[in-house]
Amino acid sequence: MTKKNPDFLIIGAGIVGLTLALELKKQFSDATITIIEKESQPGVHASGRNSGVLHAGFYYTADSLKAKLCREGNFAWRQYCEDYKLTLNHCGKLVVARNEEELNGLAELERRGKVNNVELEMISAKEAAEIEPLAYTLERALWSPTTATVNPKQVVESIQTRLLDEGVSILNDTAYIKKSANGISTSKGDFTPGYLINAAGLYADKIAQDYGFSEDYKILPFKGLYLYANDDGLKLRTNVYPVPDLRNPFLGVHFTVTAENKTKIGPTAIPAFWRENYTGWKNFNLEELIDIVGIDAGLFLSNNFGFRNLAFKEMQKYSKKKLVQLAGTLLKNIDFNDFKQWGAPGIRAQLINVKTRQLEMDFKYEGDGKSFHVLNAVSPAFTCSLPLSRLIVEEIIKLKNN
Ligand SMILES: Cc1cc2nc3c(=O)[nH]c(=O)nc-3n(C[C@H](O)[C@H](O)[C@H](O)COP(=O)(O)OP(=O)(O)OC[C@H]3O[C@@H](n4cnc5c(N)ncnc54)[C@H](O)[C@@H]3O)c2cc1C
DSSP states (O other): OOTTSOSEEEEOOSHHHHHHHHHHHHHOTTOOEEEEOSSSSTTOSGGGSSOOEEOOSOSSOTTSHHHHHHHHHHHHHHHHHHHTTOOEEOOOEEEEOSSHHHHHHHHHHHHHHHHTTOOOEEEEHHHHHHHOTTBOOSSEEEEETTOEEEOHHHHHHHHHHHHHHTTOEEEOSOOEEEEOSSSEEETTEEEOOSEEEEOOGGGHHHHHHHTTOOTTEEEEEEEEOOEEEOTTSOOOSSEEEEOOOTTSSOOOSEEEEOTTSOEEEEOOOEEOSSTTOOSTTTTOOHHHHHHHHHHHHHHHHHTGGGHHHHHHHHHGGGSHHHHHHHHGGGBSOOOGGGEEEEOOOEEEEEEEETTTTEEOOSOOEEEOSSEEEEOOOOTTHHHHHHHHHHHHHHHHHHHHHO
């Protein structure tokens, strides 16, 4: 077996592709594994452009993979960061309520947290002020002590180093182009893998369709903008989040304390017009634009999961002033001048069922004895990636043995 003819070939060197390779090496130490990545290095997309929050696991309904994996993933990454001496901020999270309705939302999150066996505490507004004096909450808040933050790029680099040490080939600047008679065609020639795993993030649906999967699904990209507090500006002690609208998978604009103790607002969930629509016209793709605008227009008319309101609200967040104003409702006061610097945006590879026009809320994958496709690795897939990869490898073993 060679790099071009490996036992396992993984498309995509994001956190999912990388942790999958790590898990495969654990299970099959002699197997040859090649990862192909279209960019010049791993982690250029979502995995290097996220909030770096190790979520605790209380948002998700008990029947979901997110609920099943998040708590374990949070523990596993915290342990990993300690073992490999990576930056880890044990800053926790406060979920605050701004009105009566949100108090009901807090109670629902507390209930979900209990069912998911996540450490959580309902605390008084006075206790919340002791944790973060600037946070505003009505009567009560939820305190999550196990939420932590990491530097996602540092984590990606660390896994990459481990994989290279274990003999995994990571081929950068190598883009999957199409399925071929015996394998795949890439920008660096043909490969004939024993088994193919698609962990291509924003393009996972397209690749899956080449293999007859993802029939009812497409990726609908949502842009996450970040706005940083000036170095001499606001410094929060903990992450401060609102009660989210549980009809959609986004958590609402919030304050994150990064691994390096910087405070940032975001990410937004602004409908993007093409898959890698980060800034300006970069990576413009007309075909994607037409497709995405068509889906967005349908959602706008049907107003499924409150899309109309979501789109209106989110589009306003291109304005720094509006973004600070909206996030500012989570704090007792906020100074607009404290926030000047946009951070690198990230794009969520959110899956939509094009038949029902509903966003897929949970992780999703499909596969058979020859190929496997990770379709909805949205937040908190970074947190969940270690146990998610273990689960996926178990699935692959079953499929290959059938
Ligand atoms: C704004 C934002 C904030 C988030 N915050 C959090 C958070 O705080 N905590 C958390 O747990 N999760 C968070 N997430 C989610 C998390 O970042 C993702 O779930 C995770 O990074 C997905 O990893 P991935 O490997 O599937 O995707 P990616 O990181 O996108 O990797 C896919 C890779 O596939 C490559 N690729 C695509 N097409 C091809 C091709 N044709 N050939 C070769 N390679 C290809 C891409 O270049 C890319 O490197 C956030 C996401 C976003 C966007």
